[in-house]
Amino acid sequence: MNLPTLYTERLIIRPLAVSDAEDMFEYAKTNLVGPKAGWAPHININETYTILRNMVLFKPQYELGNWAIVDRTNNKMIGTIELYNYIPGFKAELGYALNPLYWGKGIVFEAGLKVFEFGFNSLELKRIEAGTFLDNYQSQRVCEKLGMLKEGVQRNGYIRYDGVIFDKVMYGITVEEYREFIKKH
Ligand SMILES: CC(C)(COP(=O)(O)OP(=O)(O)OC[C@H]1O[C@@H](n2cnc3c(N)ncnc32)[C@H](O)[C@@H]1OP(=O)(O)O)[C@@H](O)C(=O)NCCC(=O)NCCS
Numbered sequence: 001m002n003l004p005t006l007y008t009e010r011l012i013i014r015p016l017a018v019s020d021a022e023d024m025f026e027y028a029k030t031n032l033v034g035p036k037a038g039w040a041p042h043i044n045i046n047e048t049y050t051i052l053r054n055m056v057l058f059k060p061q062y063e064l065g066n067w068a069i070v071d072r073t074n075n076k077m078i079g080t081i082e083l084y085n086y087i088p089g090f091k092a093e094l095g096y097a098l099n100p101l102y103w104g105k106g107i108v109f110e111a112g113l114k115v116f117e118f119g120f121n122s123l124e125l126k127r128i129e130a131g132t133f134l135d136n137y138q139s140q141r142v143c144e145k146l147g148m149l150k151e152g153v154q155r156n157g158y159i160r161y162d163g164v165i166f167d168k169v170m171y172g173i174t175v176e177e178y179r180e181f182i183k184k185h
Helices: 018-028 045-056 107-122 137-145 175-183
Strands: 011-015 066-071 076-087 091-098 127-133 149-159 165-174
Touching: 011 107, 018 045, 018 076, 066 107, 076 107, 091 107, 091 137, 107 127, 107 137, 107 175, 127 137, 127 149, 137 149, 137 165, 165 175
Parallel strands: 091 127
Antiparallel strands: 011 066, 066 076, 076 091, 127 165, 149 165
């Protein structure tokens, strides 16, 4: 399936492209982003190109793939958002990462709301879930602001690329909860 381009007040949310490498490397090289999402910082831009090529050109058929989050004011790619572990007609998992220069402005909340609209209305999902490391307060706040409920903690639930084991907090929202949530927003 080809992902559609989605629009919000401040953002264009369009399919990720290999040409996003420079903008992605700007944040993927830092220690602030990847390690909190489970991936290693990129060492150089060639690595970013390779990773992007795999994400975009060799995406498994059964996955939806990533959107790029783009700042409408300057067309800069500032992060990614995705619905992965997609099971058609049933559920998917929300994932995201943002350039630290843009943190704290509610950007991923804004993008997440739009992705939820697409997931529940167009894909007819019954549930969207997300998992974050227990110490990733920022990501947990995003889940809470999106109306997701904390469903539990998987103790020692995630082993990262560097062997560090984390407790993983699970969040979820059902289609029924989403319909109620959206009435208030
Ligand atoms: C998680 C992430 C996507 C949040 O995006 P965001 O658009 O900045 O989210 P928000 O603006 O809604 O802020 C969320 C919380 O982060 C905290 N925060 C805000 N600005 C911050 C900053 N500059 N530095 C640290 N924390 C900050 C606040 O507690 C905020 O909650 P609040 O709105 O109740 O005050 C972003 O921090 C990120 O890319 N982190 C690294 C990758 C990652 O963790 N991905 C998710 C893996 S599960």
